[in-house]
Amino acid sequence: MTLESFINEAISPWMLEDGPDKDIVMSSRVRLARNFADQLYPTSGNQEALEEVLQFIKKNYTQQEDTEQNSISFIPMNNLNMIEKLVLVEKHLISPHLIKHSDHAAVLLSENEQTSIMVNEEDHLRIQVYYPGLQLKKALEEAYYLDDWLEEKADYAFDETKGYLTSCPTNIGTGMRASIMMHLPALVLTKQINRLIPAINQLGLVVRGIYGEGSEARGNIFQISNQITLGKSEEDIIEDLESIVNQLVEHERMARVYIYEQSEISLEDRVFRSYGTLKNSRIIDSKEAAICISNLRLGIDLGIIENISENILNELMVLTQPGFLQHYANKALRSDERDIRRASIIRERLNLKK
């Protein structure tokens, strides 16, 4: 496989499209949790019920297009090998939970990978829609469209006062989790993020790092999502989230200007050192890679580095994950072997001039 075709596989087509504030907001996602009224939940562990739900979806929902005429296909988890599953997880199209319960699980995936519907995750259905940049409203509209389509042939578990009934009490009500993925290097560099996170948490929103463990934000990438699903409408939740994200975008922009003006040379030094590391290293672990990729992207955004695609952050963050490295190598790799592969794939990518 050539690196070009491999990158095409790593990057979902929707990621390359333009979106508002795309230099800071990497993606918007809306997820709806839904269950059918007269089947036990996947959490009950009842194998018959799970199989019935799976067959029902397979029979009734394989022929469909989203609003932009992307066809949606049905992929049973058992048709995939372990590395293929891991790749879907690293692209955030399915959850680790779905892999662990593969036997009766499936995913309905759209051609451009913008929408994925997990079947028999913790709930019968988990509808996920991604948009590039800050476009939560659009993502919600698309999710509603799929929601209505799925509800046409079977009744949902819905209660007039409690809303959509989900297996976990934290999702009950709207069943909606809206989240934004943001690259905030300047807020981290100026340490403002430490002040902002607790403030955001107090507003019923959750901030956490992704690609890292626990609260650590690897590569300065943060995910911000709503915590509360009951008592507020979907539209209100999204509006609140968007207004916070807009403020963060503004703060990040100001911080970028600030660090640039404070010391252009030390910022350039940081960016070019990272560029040098990525271009020349022969062994690199995922943590160091994430830091360098983040610095490189900041350099591109600020015009310090030219002639490299701004999609580099999205691309390399996915490409350098364990599943992808093993997929590219076409075999299982130990962690020290992965560090070598990671260094070489990054070097190759940077030589691709685009």
Add this chain to the structure above:
Amino acid sequence: MECQECHERKATLHFKHIINGQETKISLCEVCAKKKGYLSYPEEGYSLNDLLSGLFQKDGLNLSSAGTTKSNQSQELKCPSCGRTFSEFKKAGKFGCANCYASFGSKVEPILRRVHAGNTKHTGRIPKRAGKYIQQKQLISSHKEELKQLIEEEEFEKAAVLRDKIRELEKENHQNKEAGDNT
């Protein structure tokens, strides 16, 4: 004993390695142990699930301290359609089916309040196809509010029009409900 790594904090964890028959011992504080990779956490759901079931457990404790008879009852509480007991629910933090809410009744309310900042009532989307009856019902009640307002403002002509509209909607919705109940 101080931590052999940072020499600042107290060592609370002691590890013994045996490699090729050679034994080495190391004593670390929790922070350094984590950093050095001696401690690992389950990759999935440690934070939320465990925190949640912790919250639910607390309810259980409150109940048992209020009286033993009550705690016995809570153990017997069981969802008839999926068989999940309330204590199983508390442990896993998950319901087993759509009827669990009704089965566990008032015990679920405080949990929802705690998780959702005091809210207990859904105000968002309603299923498009099956929810017509509910949608209409909500429309009727918002019309009724308007009607009250109109009467207070002595806009009787407008009020009369709205009243007729409400009657019509109510009649229509009654049929909707019956149709809905039959499916």
